[in-house]
Amino acid sequence: MSIRVTTVSSLVRTIIAERWKQSYYNRAKKTWNFGADKAGIYTELCALGADPDPEKVEAIIGNRSWTTICCSSCSLYATTGAVEVGYDSDSATVILCGNCLLHALNLACYYGLLSTERLQEMFNFPR
Numbered sequence: 001m002s003i004r005v006t007t008v009s010s011l012v013r014t015i016i017a018e019r020w021k022q023s024y025y026n027r028a029k030k031t032w033n034f035g036a037d038k039a040g041i042y043t044e045l046c047a048l049g050a051d052p053d054p055e056k057v058e059a060i061i062g063n064r065s066w067t068t069i070c071c072s073s074c075s076l077y078a079t080t081g082a083v084e085v086g087y088d089s090d091s092a093t094v095i096l097c098g099n100c101l102l103h104a105l106n107l108a109c110y111y112g113l114l115s116t117e118r119l120q121e122m123f124n125f126p127r
């Protein structure tokens, strides 16, 4: 099990063109999967450089899926980032926005999986 925080800005700063190629280019066959337009999109993404404007990326790809993080629980786009649980290839990934993460912690306290005292210690809340 692996847990990490992914921020929206890190998604955009990651070289999107390379992520695109990893997803759609078959290096063994040296062909693009899912249609020839994937190669053209790759070329356009490369032209944006290493720190591309998210709106330009969205215009090229045609949607926001490569520049935003969608919460698995509430299905809203996280504006700053989210926690990814199980992001390795051996697990199903769950992505939680801040509100849903707090809701999960609240449920954990309610059902006795986690004490409120432990939460206060972790977050150093004033008593």
Ligand SMILES: [Zn+2]
Pocket (backbone or CB within 6 Å): 071, 072, 073, 074, 075, 076, 096, 097, 098, 099, 100, 101
């Ligand atoms: Zn959520």
